[in-house]
Amino acid sequence: MRITCVGGGPAGLYFALLIRKADPAHVVRVLERNRAGDTFGWGVVLSDQTVDALREADPETAAQISDAFNHWDDIAVHIGGRTIVSGGHGFCGIGRKKLLNILQARCEQLGVELVYEADVPDDAEIDADLIIAADGLNSRIRQKYAATYQPDVDLRQCRFVWLGTTRLFDAFTFDFQPTEWGWFQAHAYRFDATHSTFIVEAPEPVWRAAGLEDMSKEEGIAFCEKLFAKVLDGHPLISNAGHLRGSAQWIRFPRVVCKTWVHHNGRAPVVLMGDAAHTAHFSIGSGTKLALEDAIDLARDIQAHGDLADALKAYEATRSIEVLRIQNAARNSTEWFENVERHARLAPEQFAYSLLTRSQRISHENLRLRDARYVGEFERWLAGRSGVDAQVPPMFTPFQLRGLRLKNRVAVSPMAQYSCVDGVPGDYHLMHLGARALGGAGLVFAEMTCVSPDARITPGCPGLWSDAQGAAWQRIVDFVHANSSAAIAMQLGHAGPKGSTCVPWRGGEDQPLPFGNWPLLAASEQQYLPGTSQVAHAMTRADMDRVRDDFVAAARRAAAAGFDWLELHCAHGYLLSSFISPLTNQRADAYGGSLDNRLRYPLEVFTALREVWPADRPMSVRISAHDWVPGGTTPEDAVAIAAAFKDAGADVIDVSSGQVSKAQKPVYGRMYQTPFAESIRNRIGIATMAVGAISEADHVNSIIASGRADLCAIARPHLANPAWTLTEAARIGYAGPIGLAWPRQYLSGKSQLEREFERQRSAGVAAAEQANKALGV
Known part of the structure; x- marks a missing residue:
């Protein structure tokens, strides 16, 4: 084939040499617009994994690159006068100019034609069978065919400047400095024998308030030198952006995502590669890493498929998925650095841990594999904050609220079972909740329990509107207290507009009852399922008084039954949620309009419950932190909602999202709701409970250790395995006794389970060592 690469950066050069090496007939x-030797930037970072891929793709090039590498395993975090170091991370730094020189020389050696000072406005006059658009972040080819590629460019919230220094860092270094305007941070790493990269970053409002927008380049550098004087240790900061002046050096990172990567123009396919196709924030690596991996994959796919069209389909399909995974991690990392102010409220030890795990690509156990010493010391420090003098996995540290001390940080979520008769929990509930209390969790929630017959979701929902129901619940509470060390919580709620529906397995979820319906209430008249659900009527003041009093009566019964904890359900589109969300509250009186007004009635109910609930027992509130619908509740609203409940006396915010509207479009993923819990916890200073797609001990440990939440509520995994907590403890090799209590009757199974998981871990380690040996690692 005749192949033309537009752009002589790492993507275009590396692909050119790989495809030429694979078949010299190509x-x-x-075509590079700049002169040979011209480049922007200082050093770039590659992970050990990327270096392994380079070795496999072209050992000759990899050897030259490796010889120029500065390799380090440590990450050093400077915050509040402390330096915290974690090892085993495996990164390499190389000067961007050095890397380009190596790739250019290798291209020439293999017979690739390099054309410099070739400005290519578009592909119209290129005569080739395949065109690679590797023309960078501001790709003109991508812009020309935007209708095909459908690029989405998101300018992030921080300003940053890419500088260099003669200070040689022995670790990948993060330095955080508070100022009167806000926080600045530096990302620094050595890339050759004489220089390090030094990136300075701050949220744009902080950058503007500090006056950097109006400073000259020299004044800006002097500002940064003074601010980071301690870590620079007398060394200067240097700019190589000679063509830029003043604030033009400081840019906002543009996150680029393209829906498709291949355009067929009738002459030759035009394929995006590198920054033209995608970007990922520099805080988790570099665009160079992605560009090189793009080149490897495309060259391999062309060799593997006899038909070019098939090769390009394979490249786009497989590579776009991998890049999206990295971009998701980069988004997490970007948002972490955009919100340093709230993370800085954590102790330095927890701040550093939060930074190390910010992308969610590094979990607690993965961090332990990298640096067991660091994790061990951190676990001992974290446990000490709970009064425990031992090394304990974070999920098994105790948690104190008012007069209640939970043995660990795992909660069994309230999960509807639809198995009551006349609202009375029976033997099924004794078995269901009792089994999960014996399964190791520190706190077990009863499912949403309704405060009146017309508050039910379905006829099978439990209630607490009668003394008979109170007695049935007391039977369950007494069993939990007598046979386990778990605490048990009651969640009170009112279905509101989502009530009077079928038990899911008898008539379909959210489908109205075919007969026997009861009238529904909501903040405003509405149908949950338009055209299908029963119409809920707007509450009058008399309705509000009655429902509030129903909640109070139910709370009194819950206290008398011995529940350790009370939660008020204000989420998921149920009655109190219907007041909070602007999607469902269209009232024109004092209970509608502004968020303060929309919160008025839910706060009234909560305050009434707090007055009758025993002062030594905790209360929580479940909220929907994001409606996932335009015009609905936002994560920023959620912070204000949580603050209002905190002021009213809430001890914990149980942070869920969605289920307010069927028009919702959530962005799912591992622990996808946890960022909402973290934002609330660290911005307003209240304990939070994280929920949603938390399924492993590793998830719980990472969340608790990083200060993203104080408790983790686990739902579906507890349906599959009542002893989820005991099982996960054995899986990670924790045998207790702190935070972990096996029932005496089950102890004979404990050692067998632990031995089986130990065998699996040993087999996994052996397999990894064998794989590394085969790769020469």
């Missing part, structure tokens, strides 16, 4: 050209 005629390969690289």
Whole structure:
């Protein structure tokens, strides 16, 4: 084939040499707008994994690159006068100019034609069988065919400047400095024998308030030198952006996502590669890493498929998925650095841990594999904050609220079972909740329990509107207290507009009852399922008084039954949620309009419950932190909602999201709701409970250790395995006794389970060592 690469950066050069090496019959050209030797930036970072891929793709090039590497395993975090170091991370730094020189020389050696000072406004006059658009972040080819590629460019919230310094860092270094305007941070790493990269970053409002927008380049550098004087240790900061002046050096990171990567123009397919196709924030690596991996994959796919069209389909399908995974991690990392102010409220030890795990690509156990010493010391420190003098996994540290001390940080979520008769929990509930209390969790929630017959979701929902129901619940509470060390919580709620529906397995979820319906209430008249659900009527003041009093009566019964904890359900589109969300509250009186007004009635109910609930027992509130619908509740609203409940006396905010509207479009993923819990916890200073897609001990440990939440509520995994907590303890090799209590009757199974997981871990380690040996690692 005749192949032309537009752009002589790492993507275009590396692809050119790989495809030429694979088949010397290809005629390969690289068109670069700049002169040979011109480049921007200082050093770039590659992970050990990327270096392994380079070795496999072209050992000759990899050897030259490796010889120029500065390798380090440590990450050093400077915060509040402390330096915290974690090892085993495996990164390499190389000067961008050095890397380009190596790739250019290798291209020439393999017979690739390099054409410099070739400005290519678009692809119209290129005569080739395949065109690679590797023309960078501001790709003109991508812009020309935007209708095909459908690029989405998101300018992030921080300003940053890319500088260099003669200070040689022995670790990948993060330095955080508070100022009167807000926080600045530096990302620094050595890339050759004489220089390090030094990136300074701050949220744009902080950057503007500090006056950097109006400073000259020299004044800006002097500002940064003074601010980071301690870590620079007398060394200067240097700019190589000679063509830029003043604030033009400081840019906002543009996150680029393209829906498709291949355009067919009738002459030759035009394929995006590198920054033209995608970007990922520098805080988790570099665009260079992604560009090189793009080149490897495309060259391999062309060799593996006899038909070019098939090769390009394979490249786009497989590579776009991998890049999206990295971009998701980069988004987490970007948002972490955009919100340093709230993370800085954590102790330095927890701040550093939060930074290390910010992308969610590094979990607690993965961090332990990298640096067991660091994790061990951190676990001992974290446990000490709970009064425990031992090394304990974070999920098994105790948690104190008012007069209640939970043995660990795992909660069994309230999960509807639809198995009551006349609202009375029976033997099924004794078995269901009792089994989960014996399964190791520190706190077990009863499902949403309704405060009146017309508050039910379905006829099978439990209630607490009668003394008979109170007695049935007391039977369950007494069993839990007598046979386990778990605490048990009652969640009170009112279905509101989502009531009077079928038990899911008898008539379909959210479908109205075919007969026997009861009238529904909501903040405003509405149908949960338009055209299908029963119409809920707007509450009058008399309705509000009655429902509030129903909640109070139910809370009194819950206290008398011995529940350790009370939660008020204000989420998921149920009655109190219907007041909070602007999607469902269209009232024109004092209970509608502003968020303060929409919160008025839910706060009234909560305050009434707090007055009758025993002062030594905790209360929580479940909220929907995001409606996932335009015009609905936002994560920023959730912070204000949580603050209002905190002021009213709530001890914990149980942070869920969605289920307010069927028009919702959530962005799912591992622990996808946890960022909402973290934002609330660390911005307003209240304990939070994280929920949603938390399924492993590793997830719980990472969340608790990083200060993203104080408790983790686990739902579906507890349906599959009542002893989820005991099982996960054995899986990670924790045998207790702190935070972990096996029932005496089950102890004979404990050692067998632990031995089986130990065998699996040993087999996994052996397999990993064998794989590393095969790779020469």
